Amino acid sequence: MENATAPDSQTLPHRLNLLQGTALNMIDMVGIGPFVVLPLVIQTIGGPEFIYAWVLGALISFIDAFVWAELGAAFPQAGGSYNFLKIAYGEKRWGRLFSFLFVWQTLIQAPLVVASGSIGFAQYASYLFPLDDWQRRLVSGGVVIVIVLLLYRRIETIGRISLLLWACVLTTMGWIIVGGLSNATRPVLEVVQAAGPVTTGLFGAGLGAASVKTIYCYLGYYNVCHLGSEIQNPKRNIPISMFISIVGIAALYLLMNVSVVSVIPWQEVQQSKFIVSTFVERLYGPEAAQMATWLVLVVAFSSLFAVLLGYSRVPYAAAADGQFFSVFARLHPTRHFPHRSLLFLGALAFVFSLLFRLSDVITAILAMRIVVQFIGQAVGLLILHRNRPRSSFPFRMPLYPLPVVLAIIIWAFIFVSTGWSFMLSGLTVTTLGIVAFLILARVKRQWPF
Template sequence: MTNSTSSSQSTDPSDTSPEASLPRRLSLLQGTALNMIDMVGIGPFVVLPLVIKTIGGPQFLWAWVLGAVVSLIDAFVWAELGAAFPQAGGSYNFLKIAYGERKWGRLMSFLYVWQTMIQAPLVLASGAIGFSQYASYLLPLDDWQRKLVSGGVVLVIIALLYRKIDSIGRIGLVMWGAVLLTLGWIIVGGLTNARIPVGEVVTSMGSVSGGLLAAGLGQASVKTIYCYLGYYNVCHLGGEIRQPARNIPASMFISIVGIAVLYLLMNISVVSVVPWQQAQQSEFIVSTFVETLYGPEAARLATVLVLVVAFSSLFAVLLGYSRVPYAAAADGRFFRIFARLHPTRQFPYVSLLVLGGLGFAFSLLFRLGDVITAILAMRILVQFIGQAVGLLRLRQRRRAGGAAITFPFRMPLYPLPVLLAIGVWAFIFISTGLEFMLSGLLVSALGIVAFLVSAVVQKQWPFER
């Protein structure tokens, strides 16, 4: 079992582990910025009307509240694991360590990397497709032109990430500024020019029935949680974060609270200007909102800012996920070619190019509506529920004296947050619907088959001699 103390202090120059090859140069501010630009992509600007339509009434704000609550509860799990094991790859390492590196941990970590090779490019593609759809507000685009734009965006992202982590941190801060500027403009503009009194808007959302909670709210929350995903991006960059025991948990909680406040204010602001009955029909809700307040020229400027935010999110997404296959390969549990670092710039360039290339291909093949729910359904069982159960296992082994593990961050009221996280993720998984549940299970099943084939060829567990 890996000792967490050594994991969190892997800055010794004599250390020859893969983690020693990744310099710890990202500060708390930079890590938080990369988290937040990952979370705020094109998602909230295209999902807002879908959430209103799914709820079918003014109570849609509760779906955004539930998304924030789910993220906060789950962040306690990520915080304990991220602070204890600050390594590149995030969940890959958490699952491997929690379930045992020699047996079941090999399967769980393999399944996570297997899913990452599929769902990470899908996440990248979803943002790029949303980018091209919003771009059509500025210049009408037909289908092939939208695909050309989405594919081009992915290629530019790859080019920007093909550099040292130092400059990436600085680029991330600039993009973070664009995120705050865009959301700030929407919030201030709507609240200071409300056509519908803000108090009336909030009051109309104040009650939620049991039937709504059981049905529409669950389905709508699938979409809002998609907009919060990314609060754990800092864990994927764990091997490059300064003072990880402090900065990893802090960056996640700051990101979630900050983004939740911005999302809630943005929603209230928008529907105080554009009635929810009209907003649910808008394909470009932010552009419609700004045009209502300031006219078409301002709406075009707002659309440009939305595209900058979407672009910034794709930047953070590919940055974080490119470290996952690298970590697995450096650990000897994935194709060795993914462990290669650029000879002069010290970043996992093979992993970056492969995931980016798949994202480019997927952006040409799929539509936005086809991937948002599938992305979430694919990840819940192995990643979110899997590592929550894994934390319970680690805590139990530590109490039994079977593992030398320290947890620099300890969640309050343990194990209640972990049990809540498991229950809420199970509810969200069911809310994705039968089709997407089956697709998620199918990906996992194919991953198990691939793992067993690999184990037979390499004569490893469960076929070791």
């Protein structure tokens, strides 16, 4: 770690408008997630109540978005949570530790997020082409390489690409929803009523564990915060883009689930590895199923595009701030984007995509991030409200501080729901980060030494 700000680190240009920021959020949120998670959620709950897991995921995202909206509008900078944590806890003391831990975790969990999408991509590709285990790994690694090559360009070009990929996302989801609702073998109302009322027994049946998987499908509603310094009129557009994204994606997810189960019984859905392909094949035949599978792959590819774009700004922001290796603070000399950060995270994502399985990655991603990022940010916002005037927050959530308190409680519940092994792995990564921070602080004679 070099305590220097790169001399050639320039200000990132404000070139992404509201539509482009919302598109990047939504394609980040969808990805391969709902197409591979839908059967897993049903397996976890073991009944038609699975729909509540998707509702709970949307509710958690919406509540947490109030925290992100206040922070993102007040501090629209590259790096998102890195800056939020540093400012909230104090830039010279505890804020240094929390922001360091966020970057530390990002170096591990961001490539894991990209790897999860590329592994899911390869899984669905197996419907089209018979692939053995190593061939699937090579496909997932190849997808990461292509994503890096596409992102190696100016941000305004990326904004235009995002709109095209967004159209593919909406087309795929729309086809599934319209096809299911117009060809339902069971009345849609019957599917919804089968879920029954919410009871305490439902939580015992696995609603918390199932919600861990659905939240994975909603993650990304805050992607625009990582691009804060590149968003036009960020005080207005950052909050609006997040809430539009959550409401829109929640509606698409719920309609997609109801559509699928209205055609294929949930007992059969939970056994399918290619539920979208099976669904379309049931309705329109194998040729249409192949076309649907291609669209799913495009959606997965689109999400990886948005994910790696957002996370590549985090090490850049930390390095430009003098709290990370100065090599990451350098922007491309002609295209003006953090190319070294992009290449580093892309390389790790490539390695992870060859090593890990999708089922192990999804829960670990969430368990690793909850304590420092989600709970840490919410507590940090409470501290900021205590120390700063109201005018410091261009966006103010209704009923403050109730949404913040609810966010902290819910995230704690989700963290426990990941299970002891994943909780332990997340806390271990955090502990190692604290040790690394203390060692570096000792060498550089900085706080707390």
